[in-house]
Amino acid sequence: MEKRRTWREVFQNAWDGVLATASTERNFKVHLALCAAVLLLGALLQVSRLDWGLLCMAIGLVLSAELMNTAVEAAVNLTVGERIHPMAKKAKDAAAGAVLASALFAAVIGLIVFIPPLLRLAKDWGWL
Template structure:
């Protein structure tokens, strides 16, 4: 294994995270993640609850990054408006929405009993 290539791959990944963080929806998800972390610290969550929330946050952020990548590739491949390009972008955005909504529901199931 070439360690220089391996380390360089982390550089590319960090650049990808930085690039995605410039997107409006990604910034919303990142702010939401900070709010959840602060709320979790103030609420005193169990290890299991932290594991669940960490997994959910990673899934939402990761899915948003894949959505951003799909949008960029579609825009590159089809600069003009095309129904299939629109479908691809809409489906990717829908995947993010599914994860985000499910994450909110699970978050409420974790937090509400502790708050009420």
């Protein structure tokens, strides 16, 4: 019987997955950079606590979807090798679609949160 892992081991394995994805996946790096930009813009515009909650949920959703996409791609690539089975393509396309859907959702949230304070700022500076 396999020994139960400690909570420390469980969290270490999860963190290892995040770090491995961050170091090898270009799209995850892009998402991390965009997340940093969103967090900086939110701080500069002093968005409300509710808006922070929406932004954090959107960020978490996108990063989680990208991590799951990476896991699906790795597992499918491991099992099918060089030939592309139609079901493997379906799995990889669906995982990529989840990332796209979450990123579009996050973009909508970003527009909802950032457009009003940016418009106010533009009016204050006489740009509008």
